[in-house]
Amino acid sequence: MKLRRGALRAAVGLALLPLLLGQASAVEPISLGLAIAGAAASALTGFISYPRLYCYFRECCLQRHDRRVAAALQENLDKRLFGQHLVSKVVVKAVKGFLNNSNVKKPLTLSLHGWTGTGKNFVSKIVAESIYKRGLQSKYVHQFVATLHFPHAHNINLYKDQLQSWIRGNVSICPRSLFIFDEMDKMHAGLIDSIKPFLDYYEFLDGVSYRQAIFIFLSNAGAEKITEVALDFWRNGKRREDIQLQDMQNALSVSVFNNKNSGFWHSTLIDRNLIDYFVPFLPLEYRHVKMCVRVEVESRGYAVDEDILTRIADEMTYFPREERIYSDKGCKTVDAKLDYYYDF
Incomplete structure (x- = not known):
C-alpha cells in the first residue's frame, strides 16, 4: 500500500x-x-x-496470473484446435496444475507427438501466448529447431555446451522460462540428454532452480503407433472421442524410446521418467479439415463459402489408401489453398 x-x-x-x-x-x-x-x-x-x-x-517474467493462463489456454484450444480431445484435456490440466502448484518438484515437461499438420506447433504457440502476451516473440520463450540450430552431427559436443549455457543463463534471468524443441525426430541422438539435469528433481543446480521452467518437445516420432490405435477404434466401430490417454501413452513412450530416427532414442529423459506427459495428436479426418478451413476463412475476414470449404477438403489426400480416413498433411496446406481460392 x-x-x-x-x-x-x-x-x-x-x-x-x-x-x-x-x-x-x-x-x-x-x-x-x-x-x-x-x-x-x-x-x-x-x-x-x-x-x-x-x-x-514492459514485459515481465511471471507476468500473467495463473488462473488467467488456464482460462486463456482452454478458450483458445476450444475455438481453434479440432479433433484433438486428448490434447485439450491433457495440456490444459498439466499447465494449470503446474502453474497453480507453489511447491513443484521439477519443471513441467511435455512431449507432443503426431503427424505433420495435426496441431503440435499450434498448441505450443497457444501455450506461449497464454503465459506471455508476446507469445513466441517473448524474450522469455525460446524456440529451437533441430535442423536449424543443431544441423551437424560432428558438432554435437559444441551444441551440448551451447544448449546448457543458454538454458542456464535464461532461467537465471526468468525462472518461468519456456523452451520449445521442434523436430525432435530429426535431432541427433544423445544431444537432448545434455539437458537432463535441468529436467530432474534437483532443488538447485549451481545456485539456480529450474523447477518453474516449462519444456515442450515436438516430434513426428510415434505417429505410426497413434494412427494404429485410432484406426483400430475406427474399424471396430468406436468413436475417436472414446480414445483415452492410457490407450496409447505407454505404447507411445516405448515406440519413441526405441525409434532410432528420433532424438529420444534410448534417451535418459524417458528412461528416468522425466517427461511428464506424452501427448498424442490424432490424425485428422475430413470433417476436421473442413473445420480448419472454416476458421482460417473467418480469421481472414472472408465470407464463408461452403462450396469452397468442400473443394479444399476434397483436394487433400487421405490414408489408408482403401478407407481414405485421415488427411496425410492434416491442416498444414490449408493456408496455401485458401490463397488460391480467395485471390481477389
Missing part, C-alpha cells in the same frame, strides 16, 4: 507541474529544473517499485 501511495503521489506531482509553470517567472530556472527532476525521479522510483504498474508497460 505504501508503494502504491508513493507512486500515486509522485504521479500527481508530475501532473500538477504544468499548472505551476504559470508561476515560473517567480522561480529561478535552476530551482525549477531541480524541482522537475526531483519529481520525475520520485515518479520513476514509484513506477519501478510497483511491479504491476511497471509490467503494464
Whole structure:
C-alpha cells in the first residue's frame, strides 16, 4: 500500500507541474529544473517499485496470473484446435496444475507427438501466448529447431555446451522460462540428454532452480503407433472421442524410446521418467479439415463459402489408401489453398 501511495503521489506531482509553470517567472530556472527532476525521479522510483504498474508497460517474467493462463489456454484450444480431445484435456490440466502448484518438484515437461499438420506447433504457440502476451516473440520463450540450430552431427559436443549455457543463463534471468524443441525426430541422438539435469528433481543446480521452467518437445516420432490405435477404434466401430490417454501413452513412450530416427532414442529423459506427459495428436479426418478451413476463412475476414470449404477438403489426400480416413498433411496446406481460392 505504501508503494502504491508513493507512486500515486509522485504521479500527481508530475501532473500538477504544468499548472505551476504559470508561476515560473517567480522561480529561478535552476530551482525549477531541480524541482522537475526531483519529481520525475520520485515518479520513476514509484513506477519501478510497483511491479504491476511497471509490467503494464514492459514485459515481465511471471507476468500473467495463473488462473488467467488456464482460462486463456482452454478458450483458445476450444475455438481453434479440432479433433484433438486428448490434447485439450491433457495440456490444459498439466499447465494449470503446474502453474497453480507453489511447491513443484521439477519443471513441467511435455512431449507432443503426431503427424505433420495435426496441431503440435499450434498448441505450443497457444501455450506461449497464454503465459506471455508476446507469445513466441517473448524474450522469455525460446524456440529451437533441430535442423536449424543443431544441423551437424560432428558438432554435437559444441551444441551440448551451447544448449546448457543458454538454458542456464535464461532461467537465471526468468525462472518461468519456456523452451520449445521442434523436430525432435530429426535431432541427433544423445544431444537432448545434455539437458537432463535441468529436467530432474534437483532443488538447485549451481545456485539456480529450474523447477518453474516449462519444456515442450515436438516430434513426428510415434505417429505410426497413434494412427494404429485410432484406426483400430475406427474399424471396430468406436468413436475417436472414446480414445483415452492410457490407450496409447505407454505404447507411445516405448515406440519413441526405441525409434532410432528420433532424438529420444534410448534417451535418459524417458528412461528416468522425466517427461511428464506424452501427448498424442490424432490424425485428422475430413470433417476436421473442413473445420480448419472454416476458421482460417473467418480469421481472414472472408465470407464463408461452403462450396469452397468442400473443394479444399476434397483436394487433400487421405490414408489408408482403401478407407481414405485421415488427411496425410492434416491442416498444414490449408493456408496455401485458401490463397488460391480467395485471390481477389
